[in-house]
Amino acid sequence: MGRIAIRAAQAGLTLIELMVSITIGLVVVGAMTYLYIGSKGAYRGNESLARIQEAGRFALDAITRDVRSAGVLGLRIQRFVDERASAERQRGRARWNRE
Numbered sequence: 001m002g003r004i005a006i007r008a009a010q011a012g013l014t015l016i017e018l019m020v021s022i023t024i025g026l027v028v029v030g031a032m033t034y035l036y037i038g039s040k041g042a043y044r045g046n047e048s049l050a051r052i053q054e055a056g057r058f059a060l061d062a063i064t065r066d067v068r069s070a071g072v073l074g075l076r077i078q079r080f081v082d083e084r085a086s087a088e089r090q091r092g093r094a095r096w097n098r099e
Helices: 002-009 016-089
Strands: none
Touching: none
């Protein structure tokens, strides 16, 4: 019966065991916090880079559209004006100066 009495007395944790388990828990929580902060910073950097790339794509799309359409309307209007002016000169009238 002596052994049963000793085991019943040691049913809980000792102070040293409790301190070691708390220390291990704090180390694990600290490591998780470190990983969370690092991944949050990486997320912010990636999101910032994505915004910059999106703005660049938008700008290049607008420039490409303008460059492609620059010759289309510009040449047609210039050709129309030239043809109209030469036709007016041939008729001897200057409609452009009436205003």
